[in-house]
Amino acid sequence: MRLITQTYGLVSKRLLASSARTMASNRVLTVDNINPNVITMQYAVRGPIVIRAVELEKELAKGATKPFKSVIKANIGDAHAMGQVPITFIRQAKILSYFSKLEFDTHFQFQVLACVTEKSLMERGGYPPDVVKHAEEILGGCGGNSVGAYSQSTGVDIIRKHVAEYIQRRDGGIPCDPENVILSGGASESIRNVLKLFMQHSAGGKKTGVMIPIPQYPLYSASIEEFNLGQVGYYLNEENAWSLDEAELERSLAESHKDFNTKVLVVINPGNPTGQVLSRENIELIIKFAHKHKLFLMADEVYQDNVYAEGSKFHSFKKVLCEMGKPYTDLELASFHSVSKGYMGECGLRGGYVEFHNLDPEVYVLFKKMISAKLCSTVLGQAVIDCVVNPPQPGEPSYDLWKRERDAVLASLKERAVLVQKAYGSIEGVSCNPVQGAMYAFPQIHLPKRAIEKARSLNQEPDFFYAMQLLENTGVCIVPGSGFGQKEGTYHFRTTILPQPALMKEMLDRFGKFHTRFLEEYKD
Incomplete structure (x- = not known):
């Protein structure tokens, strides 16, 4: 696979170039003795293209003349940054005002x-009783009845209980023990x-191998x-709606044994950056593969509410493996969810959880000891998780x-998912699979040979070159596919579907005009 080489290359070069100056200052920590993995790690969704986008915003704010009036950041799944309004039940305060002569009452x-x-x-009144009950229940689980107090490292107990009840409802009654739930600062922390x-x-000196989908989310x-x-890396099948093939899993695992002692299989469903929703049959195949090769399964399920395509449905890995019965129920599984996605989009409040299934009890004790060093995740983030897993019920005031707000958000996302796929699919030199779920599209761009040669002459990946040209000429910020991994000889980009409809249409208009000019400039 070819991962982007220049994502943090600029930063690395600057670090290395300053090495001599740093050492001359007699500092203890330098780029020569820092953990080398910090230099080599890459995180494309916040890489140099995004850094340049921020610079362009500042230049525009200072009155600079550009071919565009604003920067559109379609690089990251941050719903509120793209204009999504918070769900009222979670945190929005509605202000009802009226004037009576010269008097004002709010x-x-x-x-x-x-x-x-x-x-x-809460003592002042004027808000729904179910909100009060909900808040009082959360505060009752906090030290001193305050969200300013530390919680247990595992999280507030009543919230863990509500998470377990939510998982049990979601999975059709399959039991969930709150003791197997750990709350965290977003799913990423878990x-x-x-x-x-x-x-x-391993005893032979091999690193532990972790199987991840390609394309993948750069967190991994x-x-x-x-x-x-x-x-x-194991490749998703782009020709079959980014599904997962058993033969590819077997190939990837077999080849990994030359270098690694592979123990972990990561699955992202619905997919990021590819927007697919795995069928139940595909999930069963994955579970059988993991069991056959004794792999620890990590199921990233943070987009479980984001399913749009007709015929697509979210199936949790835990539910499927439990329904498959023995011996698959013996599989070790960690599954993750977050308040950052779904209909909530509360990225900045950092709430998430992991549920463990069949984890060795002694390992679990050590895991809890490890996370205790960080004391606890933010209690406000935990409170948001509680709102998500324990929302208002039919008949309650809220x-x-x-329901109206949740359904409206999801309907709008579905509208944009269809709009994006149709728009990119209709442009010459671009192909795009349907966005079945999640918040992203991952179109393939068919670049002219001259454009590829131009990029190579600049020591850049062709899709990085394309994305940077798009940004400089239109203000649209996307992430090149090489930052996520892709098959040799193919070029993609990831774009979110989060810009609100009017902004989305403007973004697609800017993109289409640029792409036409780009193909004309570099035509073979």
Whole structure:
């Protein structure tokens, strides 16, 4: 596979160039003795193209003349940054105002985060009783009835209980023990914590191999590199809607044994960056493969609410393996969810969880000891998780508004998923699979030979060159596919579907005009 080489190349070169100056200053920590994995790790969604996009925004703010009036950041799955409004039940305060002659009266309908942050608000009245009950229940699980207190390292117990109840409802009654649930600062923190457990070389000196899909979300490649693990890529089948083939899994695993002691299989469903939703049959195939080769399965399921395509449905790995019965229920599984995606989009509040299935009890004790060094995840983030897994129920005062807002967000995302796929699929030199779920499209761009040669002459990956040209000429910020991994000789980019409809249409218009000019300039 070819991963982007220049993503942090500019930073690395600057670091190395300054090495002599740094050493001359007699500092203890230099780029010559820093953990080398920190230099070599890459995280494309915040790489040099995004850095340049921020610079362009600052230049525009200072009055610079550009071929565009604004920068559109389609590089990262940050819903609120793209204009999504918070769900009222979670944290939005609705201000109802009216004037009566010269008098002004304001009434605030405070919601859960407001109430748990400032308890006195609940005493003033004027907001739904189910919100009050919800907030009081969360605060009752906090030390001193305050979200300013540490929670247990595993999280607030009542919230863990609500997560377990949510998982049990989601999975059709399959039991979930709250003791198997750990709350964390987003799913990313839990994912990295689980990967840390495998930072041990085998007796033969081989690193632990971690199988990840290609294309993949760079959290995995970056963390694997940082933790000195071994990246083992398996290709998703672009020709079959980014599905997963058993033969490819077998090939990847067999080849990995030359260099690594492979123990972990990562699956992202719905997919990031590829937007596919795995069928139940595909999930069963994966479970059988993991069991056959005794692999620890990590199921990244943070987009489980984001399913749009007709005929597509989210199936949790835990539910499927439990329904498959013995011997598959013996599989070790860690599954992850987050408040950053779904209909919530609360990226900045950092709430998430991991549920373990069939983890060795002694390992679990050590895992909890390891996370205790970080004390706890943010309690406000935990409170948001509680709102997600324990939302208003039919008949409660907040239910109708919550359901209306949730359904509207998901319907709008579905509209944009269809719009993006059709738009890119209709442009010459671009092909795009349907966006079945998640928040991204991963179109393939068919670049002219002259454009590829131009990129190579600049020591750049062709899709990086294309993405940078797109940014400089239109202000549209995307991430080149080489930052996620792709088959040799193919070029892609990842774009989110998060810009609101009007901005999305503007982005697609800018893209289409640029692409036409680009093909004309570099035509063979």
